[in-house]
Amino acid sequence: DAGVIQSPRHEVTEMGQEVTLRCKPISGHNSLFWYRQTMMRGLELLIYFNNNVPIDDSGMPEDRFSAKMPNASFSTLKIQPSEPRDSAVYFCASSPYRGSFTDTQYFGPGTRLTVL
Amino acid sequence: TQLLEQSPQFLSIQEGENLTVYCNSSSVFSSLQWYRQEPGEGPVLLVTVVTGGEVKKLKRLTFQFGDARKDSSLHITAAQPGDTGLYLCAGAGNTDKLIFGTGTRLQVFP
Numbered sequence: 001d002a003g004v005i006q007s008p009r010h011e012v013t014e015m016g017q018e019v020t021l022r023c024k025p026i027s028g029h030n031s032l033f034w035y036r037q038t039m040m041r042g043l044e045l046l047i048y049f050n051n052n053v054p055i056d057d058s059g060m061p062e063d064r065f066s067a068k069m070p071n072a073s074f075s076t077l078k079i080q081p082s083e084p085r086d087s088a089v090y091f092c093a094s095s096p097y098r099g100s101f102t103d104t105q106y107f108g109p110g111t112r113l114t115v116l
Numbered sequence: 117t118q119l120l121e122q123s124p125q126f127l128s129i130q131e132g133e134n135l136t137v138y139c140n141s142s143s144v145f146s147s148l149q150w151y152r153q154e155p156g157e158g159p160v161l162l163v164t165v166v167t168g169g170e171v172k173k174l175k176r177l178t179f180q181f182g183d184a185r186k187d188s189s190l191h192i193t194a195a196q197p198g199d200t201g202l203y204l205c206a207g208a209g210n211t212d213k214l215i216f217g218t219g220t221r222l223q224v225f226p
Contacts, residue, residue, distance in 0.1 A: 004158070043159070043204065043216040056213065091158050102147065102208030107158025 002026070004108035006092050012114045018080040021111045024073055025094030031101060034067055034077050035091040037110070043091070049075065050097055082115045089113070118143040118209040120217035128223045129195055137190045137220045139205035145215075146208045148181055148188045153202040195224045 005024040013019055025032050033048040047057040052069045060067070064083070069075040079086055089112050093105040123138045139148070147166040151159035163172050165181035165188065172179045176199075178191040188205055205217040 042218050045213060045216075048213075093158070100208070101212050102214050104149070104161050104164065105214065107160070109156070110158055 023092030
């Protein structure tokens, strides 16, 4: 079975450029989460969706960050413009919603973003 | 704000040693999960504990949920190099979101 798929796995860009990270959740999972992981701040929840609808985006750091989920099999996280402090590993996770957003989450391999 | 503090932050041991990782909070959680993250990969669920005082065993790993459901521990017996990774606890609190702990980075040397 295919797990959560993220692309690209690595992204190096220059400050000010637009960055788009992509995620394909596990088929049949209707909750999707975007996290950011750094050494300093650990694993932070940015935003999560249920049935393609954003539920809570309180973790999105700034207006430069936006996320969409146009259908059940695809989501994007966009940073525009990017800044060096956005450098981190970004994870997408999905879960089969059974009444709580705290059920087991299945993580993708992550996208390592470096902003120069 | 509910927080989960893990200790120690870093742990380097020799193969065959035993170790315990702690996950503590001042808040009550309805359940607690433990994940392991290997380098270059995402976290993978190891276990979920839901009852205060619950103990679960997974081969050489023993997980315990505190009686008051505010803390948890992970004990590894006879650690192996394959146990190397970042261990994360995650609690289900009062916000219907998983709260992840600060993490314990374990290195087991052969």
